[in-house]
Amino acid sequence: PARKLLVLPGDGIGPEVMREVGRVITWLEKNRGLTFEVTEDLVGGASLAEYGVPIRNEVIEKAREADAVLFGSVGDPRWSHVGFDKRPEVAILKLRQELELFANLRPAKVFDALVDASTLKPDVVRGLDIMIVRETVGGIYFGNPRGIETLADGSRRGVNTEVYTTSEIERVARVAFEMARKRSNHVCSVEKCNVMESGLLWKEVVTDLHAREFSDVTLSHMLADNCAMQLVRNPRQFDVIVTGNLFGDILSDLASMLTGSLGMLPSATLGAVQANGKSPALYEPIHGSAPDIAGQGIANPIAQILSFAMLLRYSFDLQEDAQMVEEAVSRVLESGLRTADIMSEGMARVGTSVMGEAIVRE
């Protein structure tokens, strides 16, 4: 049976990097006998322009019925004044919440060929390979009460609530421990338990789960402020980091920037089994919509292509095909092709589609 993919390119450079994934899909269908049933739709600013909402319920239902969702990126300065409930970002937040996509896996990996792209010294980041497991349907992103109220004296008060329950913490920690078993067997759990009770509960639940089910994995705990420092001081001390929604947002972006090549990094968000029996999953590059370079044909399509490789691996267990795509990327880099964001002396600078074609050729 055909594998059902929902493709949501989104805003900015989303559509142009997604086009290059299209070439990879066509190649796999022709040469590897795979069949995909691809549906495409609008999200973010693109959907606001057409339908007046950042994502239609219809699109959420399509996502629910799909085997996997390939997401581009959302965010567009032209839509920054539409009001809190209509901003482009609502598209990804709603998808996460409605499909219960709770475990966002964000690798920060330094490619040998690109070790000089980092602002950190090569000795500090060579071989870096961290996996951040970020909780994505709880915490302060979704807790109630929330909102802005006007007080009697005319001044205002903004409120958000951080909430975590035992089961929310357990399920994401479980993903992290299982991930660690396939990697270097170490998990570092990050919170602010010295200031926040929700962090204290986080720490206790992770500690209990570890003792009960994962005592073969080593576990450490770190405060979020210290973790930010340690990522700069000595990032290679980490294997898997597990943390909440807000800390994960900041720390995973920090970690990915250590590599100096954001345009290379994919991510996957895994969900709970749904009523229809499907385990939804969403794949997207770590980089954003980059409106400043959109439409110029210079964006790096590799993160989007590697997100598709993650999709092959995690959603369809197509290990061999995923590896083919990943190796093609490595070989193209070794051959010296570079998009502008990862350009360095002596390399050949190319645009989005030449990079995409070269990967397909390999």
Added chain:
Amino acid sequence: PARKLLVLPGDGIGPEVMREVGRVITWLEKNRGLTFEVTEDLVGGASLAEYGVPIRNEVIEKAREADAVLFGSVGDPRWSHVGFDKRPEVAILKLRQELELFANLRPAKVFDALVDASTLKPDVVRGLDIMIVRETVGGIYFGNPRGIETLADGSRRGVNTEVYTTSEIERVARVAFEMARKRSNHVCSVEKCNVMESGLLWKEVVTDLHAREFSDVTLSHMLADNCAMQLVRNPRQFDVIVTGNLFGDILSDLASMLTGSLGMLPSATLGAVQANGKSPALYEPIHGSAPDIAGQGIANPIAQILSFAMLLRYSFDLQEDAQMVEEAVSRVLESGLRTADIMSEGMARVGTSVMGEAIVRE
């Protein structure tokens, strides 16, 4: 009249680095005709050991009556199991809240002599000079409701609340704008307004205040995740950063680690005018209590000494004396003396007290 100082060395390396400030005070009294009335007391684990609480009310009252508080650091793994309300950290949190110490000024500055101490490439951090203004009595650190509750099914739920009001945001933003006027005239305000209403209010209030009173200063806005990335990618784009309590905690630690020499960085926390007419202020190094090296005589006393220089400058307007201390530190570094944390090839490695003595001699 004598200037009233309350000295709170705290835990770990706190007492040993504070001892070196004592030498500086003695020197200033002898050679510069200044008189200080110094009272010392216990906080953190040291206070827990003696009195069973992280800080006594009596100490808070002494702080209220002092002209300035010089703080060491708190935190001790031996007291990590005493329960949430008794942990050593409560000492600094209570001082901030009771004295309304709302604006924490945290410089991240790269000393020319130490540019190689950073894990970042010298070209990226040379000349770096950022001032982070962090709000310290509001936000998720102090908001209610908070706590951990047990649900009917035996599972648990941890809650914390982020709250910011117009006036809380305005007063800290005002400090940031005034600071920028004395520096490079740029403020970057950081929040997560795409996800949190409290961040949206933050952005609006800062924008309004800027339009009303500080339109001569340039203002930009940045999301917290992007700020973490930009601090790694190109930290010199920043002058003054203003942000809330939690983001400030993480981003200021990140920024200070960019310098590679945490043992060098002081901070000041300025408070609102109190009922007794005093404007309290607290000065402390950015580094923590470093229990792993405590008692060995190898800690770097410079951050504590420079915190005292900030105290001379901000609380007593003793510009000349502050500068004397700061210049003595620079000259000692130029002469090649280094504590272990900032040691590099060809330099002379010294302990805490030799470093302290050398600074006094200069």
